[in-house]
Amino acid sequence: MSRTAALSTASAGAPLTATTIERRDLRDDDITIDIAYAGICHSDIHQVREEWGSAIFPMVPGHEIAGIVSSVGDGVTRYQVGDRVGVGCMVDSCGECEFCKDGQEQFCVRGAVMTYNGKGYDGEETMGGYSQQVVVSERFAVRIPDALELDVAAPLLCAGITTFNPLKRWGAGPGTKVAVVGLGGLGHLGVKFAAALGAEVTVLSQSTAKQADSTRFGAVDHRATKDEATFEDLRGQFDLILNTVSANLPFDDYLALLKPNGAMVNVGAPSEPSSFQAFSLIGGSKVLAGSNIGGIPQTQEMLDFAAEHGIAAEIETISADQVNEAYDRVVASDVRYRFVIDTATIGA
Numbered sequence: 001m002s003r004t005a006a007l008s009t010a011s012a013g014a015p016l017t018a019t020t021i022e023r024r025d026l027r028d029d030d031i032t033i034d035i036a037y038a039g040i041c042h043s044d045i046h047q048v049r050e051e052w053g054s055a056i057f058p059m060v061p062g063h064e065i066a067g068i069v070s071s072v073g074d075g076v077t078r079y080q081v082g083d084r085v086g087v088g089c090m091v092d093s094c095g096e097c098e099f100c101k102d103g104q105e106q107f108c109v110r111g112a113v114m115t116y117n118g119k120g121y122d123g124e125e126t127m128g129g130y131s132q133q134v135v136v137s138e139r140f141a142v143r144i145p146d147a148l149e150l151d152v153a154a155p156l157l158c159a160g161i162t163t164f165n166p167l168k169r170w171g172a173g174p175g176t177k178v179a180v181v182g183l184g185g186l187g188h189l190g191v192k193f194a195a196a197l198g199a200e201v202t203v204l205s206q207s208t209a210k211q212a213d214s215t216r217f218g219a220v221d222h223r224a225t226k227d228e229a230t231f232e233d234l235r236g237q238f239d240l241i242l243n244t245v246s247a248n249l250p251f252d253d254y255l256a257l258l259k260p261n262g263a264m265v266n267v268g269a270p271s272e273p274s275s276f277q278a279f280s281l282i283g284g285s286k287v288l289a290g291s292n293i294g295g296i297p298q299t300q301e302m303l304d305f306a307a308e309h310g311i312a313a314e315i316e317t318i319s320a321d322q323v324n325e326a327y328d329r330v331v332a333s334d335v336r337y338r339f340v341i342d343t344a345t346i347g348a
């Protein structure tokens with residue numbers, strides 16, 4: 001066992017405070033990562049506040065991890081000390097089932113082990129990336145290309161793959177029109193990826209306050225959803241709508257923006273049930289879908305694509321003592337567009 005500094009919360013909704021935690025001894029296929037940066041994902045806040053059902057405390061959140069390999073187990077083949085790597089939402093899976101074999105570890109039949117607020121197959125509770133070191137199987141690390149700085153790469157490990165996966169699956173590319181609903185941590189990366197894939201991108205945001213940013217990220221249009229004319233003007237326009245908003249939307253209004261055969265894919269999760277008219281789908285043979293992060297091979301593909309196309313998260317770097325305040329700002333949508341913790345400041 002080794003000890004490492006971390007930000008931990010003792011019980012649901014309690015503030016995060018600096019402490020030290022244990023990391024396991026290296027197994028054959030394990031690497032130790034000296035974490036440089038950890039992104040703050042909105043789902044960290046939901047879990048720390050126990051808003052998604054029963055959670056495990058004490059909790060060290062963080063599943064947007066970027067750092068440097070500092071030691072390797074005897075059987076490690078993919079990484080060497082000094083390599084730049086990332087870890088996202090998962091740290092283990094069975095490796096044997098049809099989904100693991102297909103590189104979709106998030107759907108592992110045995111259940112993928114989440115990076116924090118989870119239990120490993122050894123029964124040990126997992127602790128996440130708001131910490132200075134993590135020990136993880138090399139199978140769940142991905143390589144961060146040299147062209148990506150570690151701080152702006154960190155949010156790609158959750159927010160990046162969460163948006164890249166559905167854009168690829170539903171065919172965003174040249175000749176397609178994509179709407180991204182919500183311009184936050186997820187949405188701003190969705191716009192960048194969709195534009196880089198060759199799609200014509202429109203941002204649907206509550207107001208026009210972020211219009212200049214939409215343009216900078218590659219969108220050709222930005223419309224305010226509080227303006228009713230938006231839903232008249234854009235009727236039947238889109239092949240794909242990527243919804244990154246966690247609030248409940250009037251789905252019938254949004255489905256009307258799709259072309260026939262179009263798809264609306266949700267990666268935001270409202271806490272209340274949603275409703276829509278079946279005819280909103282039937283009339284144009286439309287699809288209402290969801291999408292859950294992405295597997296390890298696609299996470300690597302996403303990082304390589306980001307490096308090749310100059311895509312990085314827009315971040316505000318904070319020190320460990322600003323994390324609790326940052327949580328309140330995330331909930332208030334007061335961040336452009338992702339907080340990243342400089343883990344060197346933990347316990348400093």
Ligand SMILES: [Zn+2]
Pocket residue numbers: 041042043044063158159
């Ligand atoms: Zn996340």
Ligand SMILES: [Zn+2]
Pocket residue numbers: 093094095096097098099100101107108109110111
């Ligand atoms: Zn599996």
